[in-house]
Amino acid sequence: MEPSLAVAAPPLPGWPPRRRTMAGGPSIALALEGQLRLDDQPALHRAVALARQSGARLLVLACRPQSRRLRGPHQRRLEAQALASLHARLVAQGVALLHHPQLTTAAALAELRPQVQPDAVLHAEESRLFATWPVAADRFPRVFSPFRRALERDPEPPLPPPDLAGLGDSWDDFPRAWLVPPVPPPAAPGAGSDPRSAFPFPGDEPTALARLQHYLFDSSGLRDYKATRNGLVGTEFSAKFSPFLGVGSLSVRRIWREVLRYQELHGADEGSEWMKQELLWREFFLWSEQKHGDAFHAPGGLQQRPPDWVEDRKRFARWTRGDAGHPLIDAQLNELLTTGYLSNRGRQWVASHFVNELRLPWTWGARFFEWALIDAHPALNTGNWAYLAGVGSDPRSFGGSPRRFDLERQVGLYDPEQTHRRLWAPPVPQPS
Template sequence: MFHQLSGKNVLILFHNDLRVMDNATLSKAAKLSRDGRLLLVYASSLMDILDNQNSQAAYHYDTMGVARQQFLQESLADLNTSLELLGNKLLHLHKTPTSPNTFMQLNELIEAQQVTDICVSQTADYYQNQIYVRLQNKHPQIRWHIETTATLFDELPLDDLPKSFTQFRKKIEADYDLLHAAQDIAICATPERLAPIPESLVDRCEYEYFFKAGEDNAQAISQQKQQSSNFKGGESNGLNHLKSYFNSDAPSTYKITRNALDEWTHSTKFSAWLANGSLSVNTILNRLRRYERDVIANDSTYWIWFELLRREYFYWYAVTHQQKLFWFKGIGQHTPSTQLDQKKLEQWRNGDTAYPIVNACMHQLKATGYMSNRGRQLVASCFIHELGLDWRYGATYFEQHLIDYDVASNWGNWQYLAGVGADPRGCRQFNLDKQTQQYDPNGKFIHQWQGVLKQDS
């Protein structure tokens, strides 16, 4: 049994902040636990306890896609390595045959280890916040510390969230132009050393929740061999990618190439590391500023900042609208006329529609967990307009498979395209033939991802 020392027993509940560099939550926990003990926890499947209302349960998906699982596992493994170098290690609460409820596991850990303080990162994820509320209610004596790790701003820097991204961007650029500010954004120092894990756990070297690579999903991944992918999860890989991207010429042509369907260097590919917090947006922005100083500042480098601001907009959009992010009518007043049709839904998911470009994108998504921004717009437009389907099922399928799944960017963009979100002009329909001509004139992408179906299908 753990005997309480004079110091605090601090627990970090990691979520989308899987890094040690520029992680204000880790820094805060390191300070609080200086004379005490520190528990570093990642808990899978916590949302299972939230009745039926969360997106996964409501629109039918049981498990994460294989590519997404794999990216997450790589990210956790890398985090664990970094934490071990700092003198602690990651605990990964996950379902086991004898203990299928990770929320209960977490509560047991909190009680057994007499946790005094919990540190988490601020999140726009409504359901994750519901988990925090439940924990707070269950353990009212514990002190909570919430830090900013995912965004450029600690809070919405405007009185209200503007109705469109354009209005938001203009206001931000007028008052908070971080791209051209005199100083770099301050980066939170990585702790030199972390307080140890409680003795009672150290003594149990077979403790079942010490992180082990692949424990959640080894079987699933080995059953469905992954396409080799440039996306390798984890902070070290994210930082390597950041370095090689800004050591190349790609940033100087980003605005011209960003709509391409498949080339690695044609867009930044930061999204997957940003989404689970392996890379901090502050670090990316500082590197972009350096590129502008040392190499070139042009429309393309500006446009990277522009897109990071779009990400920021959707974050504050999700914070502002809470559950409405998942409502069929979104933030609007009118329920769309689209509906669920299981057969069409399956055709779309399997890349088995009458639209080769859509099929190719959907095959790419299933195989790699990634799809370009252009691809996402086209398949979503097809889903809503050509197939007449309820947009929430499309968003949920993306949630299941995207390695860069981010609650705010995903559900916010789907709402936008469905005409129930942040778009004063109403819904967006793309002409799929024209788009194919423009973005895949020689059919290379469609061929590569087998978008043309056999005659009998």
């Protein structure tokens, strides 16, 4: 279980630090590692406890997270918005945020030395419902249902933002260029400002928390979630939490806690139970990736299937420009390329068409999604693509074939008026 707010500081070699004579004195650094929020940050609580215990100042480092992630323009814009907001809120509390988007934390610390040499560096961790294996690693199942049944405990409660008062101290020794507030890049035409967008929000933490409040308590969103979650158009058919989770401006444990609060108020209805299930899917893929490592991302997937596709680069290149050769899919791709967001149903159609009709390697599609999606996450993206390609955790695909969506039937079920198709039909090329 996550400890309570009084987080015990781990013993550190050479602790407590000697007061140095250089400007600023001893310091404790929190490396954000892409977790751009103050709420539910266990590492921030530990850093604050260490700083208070030793009279050190706190500084926050925002560098390029060291991971296999491929961040595309939509996600980078969201990330910059989240970072700018966090910067402003930390500075308002007197705490410096030093940022260097090109360097990893290790490289940034090397560059900062000897001007700034933190006595301890704590690293923020990705938000998960469970801090340690929710099902023992050696018994971790390959498919979701046994995972859910085997869960050994409840998700851990979130921590509130810590009190940062008095932890800033002097900033004289910090390089000025690193303290300049980050400026979010302007939105590409359409992105973030397109009135058709299903995700028209900025990526910062206050917006994330406002969205959580809106979807759970100020609208019928969560209550109706099970009925609406396969929708294709608009902001309300699903929660739109994933882009915030992707840039770490929202904690999944905060979402879970608020869903429980909703259930205390309104009872455990279908919508809230289904939301818990989807959040557990996220958890399942995160821990699966941790369990299987590179095999999780390998073309043969967890099932180690031999490849069954055609490496047609021309066809793939056309697809990346939004030309899949099917009007339904082209509309989905147009939405994806313009806004970075795509409904879950739309993603399933696109991936199924890519694998079953175009017969292209699923890893190509997954890699492109990782660049294009506003909520891209390697584990969630690969987990879902591999599932649909029949090499991952779809129980039906073990020993069988991948799930194939009958697109005409799907349209009849989920877009009978062709609302999405008309809204996102790609522009017809004009003769030159």
